[in-house]
Amino acid sequence: MASLKEIRKRIESVKTTQKTTSAMKMVSAAKLKRAQDNFQEATPYASKLKRVVSVLSANFSEEEHPLFARSEGERTAVILITSDRGLCGGFNSNLCKALLKELEEQKIDAAHFTIIGRKGAEYFKRTDHTILQNYTSIPVTEQSVTVKTIVKDHIEKFEKNEIDRVYLAYSHFVSVLTQDPAIQTLLPIEPLPSEELDEREILFEPSAEKILDTLLKKYVENQVAVAWLDSIAGEHGARMTSMDSATKNAGELIDKLQLYYNRTRQAAITSELIEIISGAESL
């Protein structure tokens, strides 16, 4: 049986942990609002861009552009977006597990990874896949530059036919409570359902080919950028929920320990009393 002093120490330590987790919860709640706003403000651009691409591709046969070209090979590159820090429940491991399973199902056992965030790299270090690059602790202001470098690199490799496809894996923010692993094909670009509201012919300036070329690159870039914002919002959501339950659990543990402490203390008093009484009786 633990001594009273030991129990007291235990209670103190759990209380300190509880303070930390509840502070982290509040920090995440504040950051979540920001991250969600950023994500939501980025969506109009993304949806407009998507529309423009689909209008453009209606005027094109899709095989004409190299970024639409499909090939059967197995050389796969993955852009994985995870968080830098832990203490956010299964946020990173859920995504990594889902991705690993997906790759296994497709029998890809040596993909080339570009990973944003420390946690993803830690996970895939132990697998047979190669990590080409790992970006960690990127400040918000550097995000778009980082995305540009990553995307440019992959597009170049794809155009030179060094890789056959590029996957983008990230956690999609469904709600504060749920983040779903999302794995999508970034390259070759999946043909979008073409839509045309105006039956008149569209004028292009300078030329459709030139617009399409830069536009498609922008489109790929934007997908990664939005996925990153999505993932950040999810990270804070996940951390908030997991820290909330950690705080609750700590509270329960403190209650239990306190009860145990009181009982032990009472038992000690009782046994001491019995000793005194039986001592007095024997006189």
Added chain:
Amino acid sequence: MSLKLEIVTPQKKIIEEEAIDFVTLPGIEGELGILSEHVPLMTTLDTGVLIYQKGAQRHATAIHWGYAQIENNRVTILAEMAENAEDIDLTRLEIAEKKAKEALSGQFGEDDTEIQRHRKYEAKLSRALVRQAAARMK
């Protein structure tokens, strides 16, 4: 008929307005004036000032690189950067202009990185000038 205008950047939606009389855009091959019933058009935009008129009011927005799509009396601008004239801080721009000019008056080598550096400052200067122009137009 009137036009509907939307300007979005990767960060946020800048403008969403209806009942607009006309828009002028800084197209890559020259200024474009858009009135209602314009033919469907898609174009790349340069760094420049976009002006739109709504009733008696005139608004200016500085735009840096993007795309414009016009269809069914809807003008959609996808800009890399955009700033409304009302939000532009002139003093900050003058500093930016001075810095860019100073950098450009310095020495530049012949290799690729140096050319890139020169281009970067040129772009910075043109951005500063365009935003100043937009701010003065309001």
